[in-house]
Amino acid sequence: MSCLEVLKYLTRNVSETLQSGFFISSTNVGQSVFGTTVVFPIFLFPEIISRNLFSFLGTDNGQSQTDPRFKMILWFIIAGTRGGVNRAKILNLIKDTPMNANKIAKVLNLDHKTVIHHVQILSKNDLVVKAQKDYGAEYKLSQIMQKNQKVLEEIVEKIGTK
Amino acid sequence: MLDFMLAAVVAAFLNIGLLLVTIGTYIQNMRVIRSYYTSGLVLVAALLMIQNIVIVIFWFTLYMDDKVLMMSADMVAHYLFAINVIQTVGLSVLVWITRR
Numbered sequence: 001m002s003c004l005e006v007l008k009y010l011t012r013n014v015s016e017t018l019q020s021g022f023f024i025s026s027t028n029v030g031q032s033v034f035g036t037t038v039v040f041p042i043f044l045f046p047e048i049i050s051r052n053l054f055s056f057l058g059t060d061n062g063q064s065q066t067d068p069r070f071k072m073i074l075w076f077i078i079a080g081t082r083g084g085v086n087r088a089k090i091l092n093l094i095k096d097t098p099m100n101a102n103k104i105a106k107v108l109n110l111d112h113k114t115v116i117h118h119v120q121i122l123s124k125n126d127l128v129v130k131a132q133k134d135y136g137a138e139y140k141l142s143q144i145m146q147k148n149q150k151v152l153e154e155i156v157e158k159i160g161t162k
Numbered sequence: 163m164l165d166f167m168l169a170a171v172v173a174a175f176l177n178i179g180l181l182l183v184t185i186g187t188y189i190q191n192m193r194v195i196r197s198y199y200t201s202g203l204v205l206v207a208a209l210l211m212i213q214n215i216v217i218v219i220f221w222f223t224l225y226m227d228d229k230v231l232m233m234s235a236d237m238v239a240h241y242l243f244a245i246n247v248i249q250t251v252g253l254s255v256l257v258w259i260t261r262r
Contacts, residue, residue, distance in 0.1 A: 079197070079199050080259075081259065082187045084191055085194045121262060158197050159194055
């Protein structure tokens with residue numbers, strides 16, 4: 001969003017609010033500082049922030065349906081924690097076919113205990129869900145994770161082949 | 163009585179240690195995932211570390227220079243102590259999350 005667009009957005013909102021009669025009277029706006037009231041539309045800012053604070057996260061200008069807040073969480077769990085790369089690999093692996101911990105460990109060539117630990121963290125953060133049975137339970141992506149698969153794909157792309 | 167200035171510096175050193183741990187983890191991840199997010203994390207942690215290094219330098223300078231300065235510094239030392247200890251608690255939580 002360019003500066004000009006922000007300005008347009010702001011002025012549009014101000015004029016809309018003026019028309020809807022939020023201010024006591026429109027003549028108040030623009031009066032001198034030493035006058036009675038100077039109305040400044042601070043109440044508009046939360047709206048702007050919630051819409052555009054994380055807009056820098058998206059490279060597609062918000063065209064996709066992904067949730068920017070979820071994107072932040074996924075980025076932190078993958079890029080901000082020890083072993084996060086393996087977590088991304090696990091998520092990417094069970095994206096299409098649900099697998100149990102043993103199989104994940106075999107495919108990714110990881111220790112079984114490591115996989116269990118990662119999967120526990122992932123399910124605590126509501127990224128994967130465990131199937132009902134106790135022994136050899138399969139893990140699959142949770143609903144919110146499935147909804148925002150694009151974010152995962154973006155991150156996995158950056159990991160590359162290493 | 164607790165020497166607040168000394169305690170503050172101990173907390174600053176602790177902060178530097180905790181930040182070293184986080185930076186280590188972040189750099190390991192940055193090597194694999196090259197993105198603005200990973201480099202941003204490293205940058206933030208590095209800036210916080212510079213802050214704590216400056217605090218340590220500040221302390222050294224105060225005690226090397228002259229006694230008058232030292233006394234007035236001691237009068238406000240508990241504020242610096244509070245700032246640093248709060249930061250230590252915050253960074254401990256961050257390290258705990260990061261190293262899980």
